[in-house]
Each structure stands twice: as structure tokens, then as C-alpha cells.
Amino acid sequence: MKTxxxxxxxxxxxSDGPRTDWHNDTLWFVRQKRDKAxxxxxxxxxxREWASQIKNHSLSNLDQYLIEFEKNAVANxxxxxxxxxxxxxxxxxxxxxxxNNIRKIVKSKSMLTEECGMNEFLHAKGIDIVDTDLGERxxxxxxxxxSHIVLPAIHLKKKDVSxxxxxxxxxxxxxxxxxxxxxxxxQHLREKFVESELAITGVNFAxxxxxxxxxxxxxxxxxxxxxxxxxxxxxxxxEKVIPKAEHLAVFLRLLARSATGQPITTYSSxxxxxxxxxxxxxxxxxxxxxxxxxxxxxxxSLKCIRCAACFNTCPVYRRSGGHSYHTAVAGPIGSILNxxxxxxxxxxxxFASTLCGSCSNVCPVKINIHEQLWKWRQVLVAEGYVDTTxxxxxxxMAFVLAHPSVYRLAGRAGRAVMRLFPFVLNNKLNPWYKxxxxxxxxxxxxxxxxxxNKKS
Amino acid sequence: xxxxxxxxxxxxxxxxxxCYIDQxxxxxxxxxxxxxxxxxxxxxxxxxxxxxxQPMANSGFAALSKDCDKNFVANFRGFDYxxxxxxxxxxxxxxxxxxxxxxxxxxxxxxxxxxxTEFMVDILKVDHLDVSFPHKVxxxxxxxxxxxxxxxxxxxxxAPEFSKPEKLLxxxxxxxxxxxxxxxxxxxxxxxxxxxxxxxxxxxxxxxxAEHEANGVEYITGYDESCLMHLEGIxxxxxxxxxAIHIAxxxxxxx
Numbered sequence: 114m115k116t117x118x119x120x121x122x123x124x125x126x127x128s129d130g131p132r133t134d135w136h137n138d139t140l141w142f143v144r145q146k147r148d149k150a151x152x153x154x155x156x157x158x159x160x161r162e163w164a165s166q167i168k169n170h171s172l173s174n175l176d177q178y179l180i181e182f183e184k185n186a187v188a189n190x191x192x193x194x195x196x197x198x199x200x201x202x203x204x205x206x207x208x209x210x211x212x213n214n215i216r217k218i219v220k221s222k223s224m225l226t227e228e229c230g231m232n233e234f235l236h237a238k239g240i241d242i243v244d245t246d247l248g249e250r251x252x253x254x255x256x257x258x259x260s261h262i263v264l265p266a267i268h269l270k271k272k273d274v275s276x277x278x279x280x281x282x283x284x285x286x287x288x289x290x291x292x293x294x295x296x297x298x299x300q301h302l303r304e305k306f307v308e309s310e311l312a313i314t315g316v317n318f319a320x321x322x323x324x325x326x327x328x329x330x331x332x333x334x335x336x337x338x339x340x341x342x343x344x345x346x347x348x349x350x351x352e353k354v355i356p357k358a359e360h361l362a363v364f365l366r367l368l369a370r371s372a373t374g375q376p377i378t379t380y381s382s383x384x385x386x387x388x389x390x391x392x393x394x395x396x397x398x399x400x401x402x403x404x405x406x407x408x409x410x411x412x413x414s415l416k417c418i419r420c421a422a423c424f425n426t427c428p429v430y431r432r433s434g435g436h437s438y439h440t441a442v443a444g445p446i447g448s449i450l451n452x453x454x455x456x457x458x459x460x461x462x463x464f465a466s467t468l469c470g471s472c473s474n475v476c477p478v479k480i481n482i483h484e485q486l487w488k489w490r491q492v493l494v495a496e497g498y499v500d501t502t503x504x505x506x507x508x509x510m511a512f513v514l515a516h517p518s519v520y521r522l523a524g525r526a527g528r529a530v531m532r533l534f535p536f537v538l539n540n541k542l543n544p545w546y547k548x549x550x551x552x553x554x555x556x557x558x559x560x561x562x563x564x565x566n567k568k569s
Numbered sequence: 570x571x572x573x574x575x576x577x578x579x580x581x582x583x584x585x586x587x588c589y590i591d592q593x594x595x596x597x598x599x600x601x602x603x604x605x606x607x608x609x610x611x612x613x614x615x616x617x618x619x620x621x622x623q624p625m626a627n628s629g630f631a632a633l634s635k636d637c638d639k640n641f642v643a644n645f646r647g648f649d650y651x652x653x654x655x656x657x658x659x660x661x662x663x664x665x666x667x668x669x670x671x672x673x674x675x676x677x678x679x680x681x682x683x684x685x686t687e688f689m690v691d692i693l694k695v696d697h698l699d700v701s702f703p704h705k706v707x708x709x710x711x712x713x714x715x716x717x718x719x720x721x722x723x724x725x726x727x728a729p730e731f732s733k734p735e736k737l738l739x740x741x742x743x744x745x746x747x748x749x750x751x752x753x754x755x756x757x758x759x760x761x762x763x764x765x766x767x768x769x770x771x772x773x774x775x776x777x778x779a780e781h782e783a784n785g786v787e788y789i790t791g792y793d794e795s796c797l798m799h800l801e802g803i804x805x806x807x808x809x810x811x812x813a814i815h816i817a818x819x820x821x822x823x824x
Binding site for chain 2: 133141151152157428466467487490504507508510514515516520543544547548549551557560562567
């Protein structure tokens with residue numbers, strides 16, 4: 114099946130008006146909680162600046178910090194693996210599973226494993242993984258992808274969850290009580306935690322000077338998994354490394370406030386070394402990051418700490434839903450990360466924005482997201498990934514606007530200039546006219562008036 | 570009435586009227602011109618101007634707007650300031666205007682191009698207007714002027730609040746100003762976004778309008794006609810009584 118473009122998928126999403134409004138309002142509520150938390154700290158803008166500088170410095174010295182991190186992690190008794198791409202990452206995880214003859218696996222939230230398509234890869238090999246983040250478990254039951262990197266099931270309502278649990282957990286049909294549904298998930302997941310042999314987690318921050326790493330969750334599911342299992346695999350994109358433990362003081366204050374408006378995540382778990390009898394692995398993944406690091410205009414997108422503040426503030430995301438972005442990481446940040454991974458498949462994403470700039474303003478590490486969206490548009494056009502009708506129209510427009518005499522003539526000749534503007538053609542094929550009236554053409558242009566009344 | 574008028578006498582201002590305002594909204598061009606003249610500026614409208622190049626650039630075709638840029642520089646070099654009634658066109662010029670043959674002149678224009686309300690507040694230092702507009706008015710704070718030109722403070726940042734258009738509207742007698750609940754959310758115009766992402770664009774516009782409706786406004790005003798044109802298109806289609814009006818028309822007192 115052909116993947117819909119963002120615009121097509123968004124149109125489908127919006128066709129359910131009340132659900133769109135609910136999605137929009139719910140995420141706006143999260144944005145407001147973020148505002149409240151940010152405005153509670155007079156030093157907020159200073160923190161953002163520090164976070165941005167620490168990340169810039171880390172990206173400029175990545176080789177050094179990654180080697181330092183590896184050295185210290187190995188000294189702590191951790192096995193460190195390097196994966197050039199998603200395929201290698203999945204293979205490494207698979208080999209560990211095979212070698213230890215594992216059957217029961219739990220996983221807490223990791224956008225990296227989504228990016229690498231790990232669940233699907235392992236499933237094809239007959240290995241099933243239980244996602245233990247509540248939202249992720251819900252979408253996993255439904256065979257859907259997360260629609261938001263922090264709130265994976267935010268596209269679903271209580272009733273959807275109730276139906277899903279009824280089908281998969283045999284909970285009471287029609288019981289939409291959140292307390293009841295959470296309890297059903299809790300009982301189900303407890304069982305999975307207890308019997309698990311291997312736990313996979315993501316990594317929020319990897320600290321070069323200690324070789325330790327931090328995993329942030331609100332549900333404690335990363336800890337439940339790793340405490341019970343005899344093997345812990347932590348998967349991280351290589352940009353997660355920061356120089357020192359003291360830098361966590363900046364990032365942990367920003368992360369949860371930006372994400373949900375909480376002062377800090379309920380669990381900020383520091384992992385340092387395997388406990389006795391436990392194996393601990395870290396898989397460090399490139400998967401296109403080196404290429405992005407080499408693109409001067411886009412490298413600082415790797416500063417991202419995956420808080421999703423840009424999702425919540427984005428007026429387009431709120432009204433089109435995460436699935437319309439057809440990638441593991443949706444939203445504004447996804448729209449500047451994904452073209453790097455596959456320009457053809459993701460050529461529509463940088464255009465799924467009005468360039469309003471709100472994303473750049475909420476970003477806790479000051480990524481200039483909207484400017485990068487603009488720059489990706491230039492790259493995609495230059496590389497030939499934009500469809501030709503758009504190209505011909507804009508070329509014609511560029512010609513007329515570069516030639517004042519043609520422009521004036523076009524304007525006078527029954528305002529043929531209207532053809533320049535996609536929004537003024539009064540017919541059903543014109544997307545402007547579908548739900549909007551066109552501006553009424555006046556008797557004379559400003560220029561005509563000026564020549565008549567002002568020019569002496 | 571215009572206390573600083575004589576001080577502005579020798580200020581040569583190039584009037585930049587964006588292409589779609591020239592063609593569809595001449596009354597906004599007239600209001601802008603009259604406002605600047607009342608302040609004592611020496612204003613002229615270079616007749617061979619066309620467009621700032623933004624529609625191409627925002628669609629990914631910045632490379633095509635070279636000749637358009639050249640034409641802009643040829644028309645607007647030699648002025649002390651360039652002023653236009655559209656935040657997003659002005660921001661585009663500020664960020665992207667280039668001319669390889671006249672780099673110095675292009676740079677001068679980039680540094681001296683102003684959106685009308687910021688020019689009135691920051692350069693002309695207008696502190697009094699002798700006009701009235703006895704209506705309930707909602708202000709639409711357009712993104713590019715706000716987040717790009719800093720015409721107003723931004724709700725995302727922890728910083729002092731201000732708004733240049735609001736300051737000017739506050740000088741208009743009888744005008745009752747209201748702001749929508751989400752005071753600086755985008756209206757969904759977004760240049761060619763308005764047609765290529767039609768569904769989202771219109772939904773965003775409708776949501777903005779609903780907030781102004783809830784405030785019971787008679788007019789929605791702003792400093793960027795492109796946003797207002799989009800909102801007006803929706804208002805008219807839906808048969809709303811609310812009218813869109815550019816801030817220059819209110820400030821000029823002839824609306």
C-alpha cells in the first residue's frame with residue numbers, strides 16, 4: 114500500500130471534526146502545562162542556552178566523548194556494541210537473544226528501536242517483545258505505530274483503549290473508567306515483568322566521564338524490566354552522549370518541564386554497571402547520524418533530547434495527528450530529521466508546516482527547527498524531489514515577478530496575474546476555493562491609483 | 570497630533586507594497602502611504618517594484634528568486650528606509666535579500682526594511698493618534714512579524730511582554746481590543762501551505778476565527794494581510810458578520 118503524503122493523511126484525520134478538536138485541545142493543554150513550568154523558572158532561557166551549548170560542544174567533539182564513554186562503560190563491566198545502521202542494530206540485539214536462548218523480553222520506551230524497526234525485525238524471526246510503556250502497549254496491541262514520542266497513544270480516546278483491552282486482555286466491554294483500564298494493564302504487565310529474561314531500554318543521556326547512562330520514565334517500567342531480567346540491553350543513538358554528570362543538572366530540569374510540565378520525570382534512573390550475575394549491553398547506533406552531522410545546515414538537529422515540546426506546540430501536528438507524518442519520529446523535529454534518512458520518502462514533511470516558528474521557541478536545546486524546515490525545502494527542490502506541476506507554476510511566477518513590465522501587464526489584463534496566485538482561481542479544482550472565498554478584485558491596483566493621484 | 574513630524578521631514582522612505590496588496594487591496598497601500606506622509610516622511614513608491622520573492626523561496630525555490638531580488642534592490646536602493654504593511658514579506662527581505670552585483674545596497678536594505686507598525690513605534694516613535702474606531706476588534710498576531718521581526722513578545726519565551734501593534738491600537742479612540750485565547754497561534758495561511766495543505770490550513774483558520782467569535786468581535790485586524798486574506802476567505806464563505814481589516818486602515822482613520 115502506498116503511504117499517503119502528510120497532506121492526504123491530514124485531510125483524512127481532519128474529516129473527524131470532534132476528534133481533531135479533542136486532539137488539538139489535549140495537546141494544547143500539555144503545551145500550557147509546559148508554559149506554566151517554564152514561566153516558573155526565571156532562569157529558563159539561561160537553562161536553554163546552557164543546554165544548547167553543551168549539546169553543541171558534545172556534537173563538535175563526539176568522537177572523543179563516545180570513545181571516553183565506551184572506555185568507562187567497559188571498565189564498569191558493560192559490553193559496548195557499535196551499529197552503523199538499523200539493520201546492524203537489530204542484528205546485534207538478535208544475536209544477544211539467540212546466544213542466551215531468551216524467549217521472554219520486555220522493552221521500555223525507545224524511539225531508536227522504533228526508528229530501526231526492531232520489533233518488526235524480531236517478530237519476523239519469531240521473537241515477540243512486550244512494550245511496557247502503557248501507551249506503547251496500547252498501540253502495540255492495535256498493531257499501530259506510536260503517534261507521539263512522549264505520548265504514544267495520544268491519538269486514542271478512552272473508549273478506544275477500552276475496546277482494545279477488551280479484545281486483548283478480556284477486560285469488561287464498555288468499561289471506559291481510566292482507573293479500571295490502568296489496573297487491567299498493570300496486572301497484565303506485572304506478569305510480563307516477572308517472567309521476563311531480557312529487558313531493553315532506551316537511553317536519554319549517556320555520560321562520557323562515568324560510562325553511566327540515564328533513562329527517564331514516568332511509569333517506572335524501565336526499572337521494573339531491568340530489575341527482574343538477567344540481561345539489560347540499552348539502545349542509544351550516538352548523539353545521546355554528554356560530557357559530564359553535572360550536565361544532567363541542566364538537562365533533567367529542562368526535559369520533563371518541556372515534555373509535560375512536570376518538574377522532573379517520576380523516574381530518572383541512573384545505570385552504571387551490571388549487578389552480580391547480570392549482563393549489561395549498550396548498542397550505540399549511527400543510522401544516518403554521521404551524514405546529518407556533516408550537513409552544516411542540519412547538524413544541530415542532533416541536539417534533540419526528544420521532549421516533544423515541538424509536537425505539542427505545532428498547530429499543524431495538533432490538527433493532523435502523528436501518523437500523518439508516516440515516520441517513527443513525527444512532528445516538527447521529525448520533519449527535519451527524516452529527510453536525512455530518506456529524502457524521497459520524506460520529501461513532503463518539511464512542507465507540512467506554516468513556518469510559524471513556535472517549535473524553535475519551545476525547544477529546550479534551541480534547535481532552529483523552522484529555519485531548517487525552510488532549508489530542507491531548498492535542498493529537496495534542488496535535488497529534484499518536488500513534483501513538476503509545482504515547479505512549473507513557481508517558475509512562471511518567478512519570471513513574471515522578475516519582470517516589472519510583464520507584471521503590470523498581467524495585472525491589467527483582466528488581472529491575469531491571478532494565475533500567479535494559487536488561491537484566486539474561482540473553481541472547484543482550486544484548493545483555496547474549496548472552503549474559502551477569493552478576494553474581490555478591485556477596480557484599480559494600488560499602482561494605478563498612485564500614478565493617477567500621486568505621481569507628479 | 571504627530572509630534573515628531575518635523576523631525577521626520579528629511580527621512581526618505583521607499584514604500585513597499587507587496588504584490589498581492591497592490592493587486593487586491595489597494596486601500597491598504599493608500600492607508601500606509603497616508604500614514605507615513607502624516608508623520609512627515611518623504612515617501613515614494615518605486616513603480617517597477619513587484620514582489621519580495623517569498624512565495625518562491627518558501628516553496629523551496631529560493632534559487633529562482635534571484636532576478637526578483639535584483640529588481641527589488643534596483644527599485645529600493647537610495648532610500649533611508651523601506652517600509653511595507655506586511656510582516657512576512659519584510660521578514661523575508663531581512664533574511665534573504667541578496668544581489669551579487671550590489672551586495673552593499675542589498676545589505677543596507679536588509680538592515681533598513683521595516684514592517685509598518687514597528688516603523689511607527691521604533692523609528693517614528695508615534696505616541697498619539699487622532700483617530701477613532703468605535704468597534705470591538707480582535708488582534709491577530711501574525712507569526713513572521715512576531716517571531717521573526719519581534720513586533721510582539723512570544724508566549725513560548727520567558728521574557729517581558731510587549732506588542733507594537735497593540736500599542737498603536739491603544740491610541741485609537743473608542744477601539745475595544747480583545748485577544749484570542751491562544752494569543753499567538755498561527756492562522757494557517759503559510760504561503761503555498763494554504764493550498765498544498767488545504768485541510769489543515771482551513772482548520773487552523775476556522776479555529777482562530779472561533780476564538781475571536783467567542784470574544785464577540787466585529788473586526789479582526791493585523792499587520793499581515795496574507796493572514797487576513799485567508800481568514801477573510803473563510804469568514805465570507807461561512808457568511809460571518811466579522812470583517813477582516815488591515816491595521817493601517819484603522820490607524821489611518823478612514824476605515
